[in-house]
Amino acid sequence: MRGIENIPELSNPSVCMKDPQRVKDILQSMVKAGSNTLQVISDFDMTLTRFSHNGKRCPTCHNILDNSKVISEDCKQQLDHLLKTYYPIEIDSTRSVEEKLPLMVEWWTKAHDLLVEQKIQKNLLAEAVSESEVMLREGFQLFFDHLHEHSIPLLIFSAGIGDILEEVIRQAGVFHSNVNVFSNYMDFDESGVLRAFKGDLIHIYNKREGALLNTGHFQELRTRPNVLLMGDSLGDLSMADGVQDMENILKIGFLNDKVEERKQAYLDSYDIVLIKDETLEVPNAVLLHLT
Numbered sequence: 001m002r003g004i005e006n007i008p009e010l011s012n013p014s015v016c017m018k019d020p021q022r023v024k025d026i027l028q029s030m031v032k033a034g035s036n037t038l039q040v041i042s043d044f045d046m047t048l049t050r051f052s053h054n055g056k057r058c059p060t061c062h063n064i065l066d067n068s069k070v071i072s073e074d075c076k077q078q079l080d081h082l083l084k085t086y087y088p089i090e091i092d093s094t095r096s097v098e099e100k101l102p103l104m105v106e107w108w109t110k111a112h113d114l115l116v117e118q119k120i121q122k123n124l125l126a127e128a129v130s131e132s133e134v135m136l137r138e139g140f141q142l143f144f145d146h147l148h149e150h151s152i153p154l155l156i157f158s159a160g161i162g163d164i165l166e167e168v169i170r171q172a173g174v175f176h177s178n179v180n181v182f183s184n185y186m187d188f189d190e191s192g193v194l195r196a197f198k199g200d201l202i203h204i205y206n207k208r209e210g211a212l213l214n215t216g217h218f219q220e221l222r223t224r225p226n227v228l229l230m231g232d233s234l235g236d237l238s239m240a241d242g243v244q245d246m247e248n249i250l251k252i253g254f255l256n257d258k259v260e261e262r263k264q265a266y267l268d269s270y271d272i273v274l275i276k277d278e279t280l281e282v283p284n285a286v287l288l289h290l291t
């Protein structure tokens, strides 16, 4: 049987594992079950997209809009102020989820209210994306194309903005038919002006609720009880909570920021932790091994 030793990328310097034997066992079970039992669930911002490039932070879905010309200068400053206030809370390892949760709801709610005030036009979103500095991680082409070729469903589960996220993967030419998205979608009026966000808000700490609301999706995928999960926040760990009769789950976590403070918590919850790794090299190697 092929084992962990057949994936040389798992020895990359960015890779940390608390229990390599466990990773080996999960991989063996998943290889045995076959790729027709596999589904992939991934976060978007800072998981499929890069965290930084040449020392500069890359934008999230929200930041793509925040920095674009569809937003007034005054509003830009307010959004930037929100980012500077709440992002440090998001990554603060000294605060509990219970403490952070209401503050995250506050961030998303205030930001969405500001975006709605800007009367953003739907037909300007594509340009905002193409002019932005967003970058999918190196190896994204192989990641998306390989999953598509092997008919493996990919769920992108994002607390970002669905319309922006879709545009990013569409412009990159990888919005294939096997991709489904759960995210915050914009609601436009009949003249194409943003008037609200649709449905219940998804923020980084309620992905479990979001997963449980989408039973139909997971019901369709019930013949795929093996999951590869990818995220960059501890909140992303609950993205697979809706999966029915789960057999195996392999969790890959990107640790991009506040590495020393958060390393132990990530090692305790993700099977494979990728430290300041801006590529999809390891997930791709795992996928090639599983297919």
Ligand code: C5P
Binding pocket: 043, 044, 045, 046, 047, 060, 061, 062, 063, 087, 090, 107, 108, 111, 112, 157, 158, 159, 160, 204, 233
């Ligand atoms: O796709 P993902 O679930 O990672 O999207 C959530 C990310 O969006 C968070 O990690 C947060 O830092 C970012 N965010 C932002 N601006 C907001 C709200 C969230 O950049 N107004």
Ligand code: MG
Binding pocket: 043, 044, 045, 046, 047, 231, 232, 233
């Ligand atoms: Mg993320």
